[in-house]
Amino acid sequence: xxMDTKNGSGRTTGRGLGLAAVRGLxxxxxxxxxxxxxxxxxxxxxxxxxxxxxxxxxxxxxMGVRAFANARRVLAAEWGGVRIPxxxxxxxxxxxxxxxxxxxxxxxxxxxxxxWLPVDMTAGFVTALLPAVLLLYPxxxxxxxxxxxxxxxxxxxxxxxxxxxxxxxxGAAALGLVLLFLAHFLTPRLLGVHFRLTRAVxxxxxxxxxxxxxxxxxxxxxxxxTSAAELRRIERDLHDGAQARLVAVGMDLGTIESxxxxxxxxxxxxxAQARKSSVEALTELRELVRGIHPPVLAExxxxxxxxxxxxxxxxxxxxxxxxxxxxxAPVESAAYFAVSEVLTNAVKHSxxxxxxxxxxxxxxxxxxxxxDNGKGGAVIGAGSGLAGVERRLGTFDGVLAVSSPAGGPTMxxxxxxxx
Numbered sequence: 001x002x003m004d005t006k007n008g009s010g011r012t013t014g015r016g017l018g019l020a021a022v023r024g025l026x027x028x029x030x031x032x033x034x035x036x037x038x039x040x041x042x043x044x045x046x047x048x049x050x051x052x053x054x055x056x057x058x059x060x061x062x063m064g065v066r067a068f069a070n071a072r073r074v075l076a077a078e079w080g081g082v083r084i085p086x087x088x089x090x091x092x093x094x095x096x097x098x099x100x101x102x103x104x105x106x107x108x109x110x111x112x113x114x115x116w117l118p119v120d121m122t123a124g125f126v127t128a129l130l131p132a133v134l135l136l137y138p139x140x141x142x143x144x145x146x147x148x149x150x151x152x153x154x155x156x157x158x159x160x161x162x163x164x165x166x167x168x169x170x171g172a173a174a175l176g177l178v179l180l181f182l183a184h185f186l187t188p189r190l191l192g193v194h195f196r197l198t199r200a201v202x203x204x205x206x207x208x209x210x211x212x213x214x215x216x217x218x219x220x221x222x223x224x225x226t227s228a229a230e231l232r233r234i235e236r237d238l239h240d241g242a243q244a245r246l247v248a249v250g251m252d253l254g255t256i257e258s259x260x261x262x263x264x265x266x267x268x269x270x271x272a273q274a275r276k277s278s279v280e281a282l283t284e285l286r287e288l289v290r291g292i293h294p295p296v297l298a299e300x301x302x303x304x305x306x307x308x309x310x311x312x313x314x315x316x317x318x319x320x321x322x323x324x325x326x327x328x329a330p331v332e333s334a335a336y337f338a339v340s341e342v343l344t345n346a347v348k349h350s351x352x353x354x355x356x357x358x359x360x361x362x363x364x365x366x367x368x369x370x371x372d373n374g375k376g377g378a379v380i381g382a383g384s385g386l387a388g389v390e391r392r393l394g395t396f397d398g399v400l401a402v403s404s405p406a407g408g409p410t411m412x413x414x415x416x417x418x419x
Contacts, residue, residue, distance in 0.1 A: 020188045023079055024131035027194065031072075031128060035121035038065045042114055049101065059100040062110055063379055069113045070401035072120075072198055074413050080195035081363055084202050086399060090391065116201040127194035131187040138176035249277045302332045302366075303359060306339055315347055315355050315372075322360040327418045334396050335359075335368055335416055338389045342370045342412050345386065350374025350410060366418035369411060376408035389414070 038061075045061040048054035066088065076082040089107045091100055104110050253274060256267045297305035303321035310317035326332070339357065346355055352374030359368050380386045380402055390400040396416045404410035 018135070020191045021132040021135040024128045024187075024191050024194070027075070027128035027191075028125050028132070031120050032125045034068055035117045035124070038068050039114070039117040039121065042117070046105075055097050055101050059097065059104060060379075062104045062113075065110075065113050065117070067379070067402055069116065069202060070399070071403055073202070073399065074401045074415075076195040076198055077363060077365070077415070080192050082192070082195040082199050083363075084199045085397070090394075112202055116198070119197065119201050124194060124197060127190055127197060130190045134179060134182060134187055134190070138180040249274045297332060297336050298329075301326050302335055305332075305336050306357060306359060309336075309340055309343065310355075310357060313343060313347055313355070315352060317343070317355040317357060319357045320359070323366075324361060327361075327366055331366060331396060331416055331418050334392055334398070335366055335414070338392055338398075338400075338414050339368050339370060341389050341392075342386070342414070345378070346370065346372045346374065346410070350376075350378070350408070352408075352410075361418060364417060365415045368414045370414075371409055371411045373409050376404045376406050376410050378402055378404035378410050378412070386412070 041061045042065060045054045045057045049058060066086075070086060073084045073086060076084050086109065088109045089103070091103050095103060256270045256274070296308050301323070303319075303323055306321070307319045310319050327335070339359075343355065343357070346352055350372045352372035354373050356371045357368070358371075359366075361367070378386065380390055380400065386400065386402060392398075393400050393414055393416060398414060398416040401413045402410070404412075
């Protein structure tokens, strides 16, 4: 029994080492070209501002940089347990290119992103690659001891060991064994170093608290504005819809009362009309209640509410839920309407024929991911539905990250702190 436990622990450790190495290698292969591309495009676009071209291109380039940085924030949380909250200043939805360009350039978070790119392509690349190197480089030492040294008649350097014969090849294998022993302890930690380095540059410095207060003030104002707009919408829908129909039903009933003895046939027609109007008013009231807070959300929770939402979509949608319990009602409501808005955008604009929704809780966060196989090209910008989703999540200190290359697929990840 003890032996099985040890073997299971060894297998778990081996999987952890392999997973850290694979993740580090993937980060290294993506971070270097991605950081170089974003940094070069940013420099060129900002340099072109004086001649006017950069006024148009800079907002799009900086939005791409933000998407790249937000994707790294999500990976840092999922793979390293390192939280890196974004603190971007919101832009007015009707901002012109000039206001958008200089609004983004005045944002300290923009310059933190740009400072992070050179760090990510150098120290970040090395710290991401080291876990894979520590795990794979010892294999070369073992291969030399097994006879690979004969392929190099003029000798070969393995680390600091000159391999010229079988004896020195065994020395290379011994060095490889030492490196493998070090990899056992260092590989997962090195991946953590990569994410902590990312946090050290992307997270705010001494002005973080002031920026945090400003962001909270902005999100509170957005929440107040959103609540006021929602109340106006409910009032308008009641006045123009159900209320008008109920008034019509009352008038029909008054007419019916006066016609019962004089014209029974006409009274019967008005009764049918009143019954139809009452059914329509009831339907509108149910739709209105569903728009405020869906009954299935209150009764059965977020998972079943999203499943019910997916059943009403014209696109085939798969929903995966792994939630150990219920979150607070405001958090569930925010997550539900955020997922609903993202699904609506996917159906309207992506051209997808399949959508996947994943809901789970990890590290104190409620995470919702919506993926579609559409044409891609989704961005978080003024006037887009995703900007509204970002404001909704911001009220709860949430995060929105979008990965949507041209040609697809599109993956939208939303996170909300959740007890």
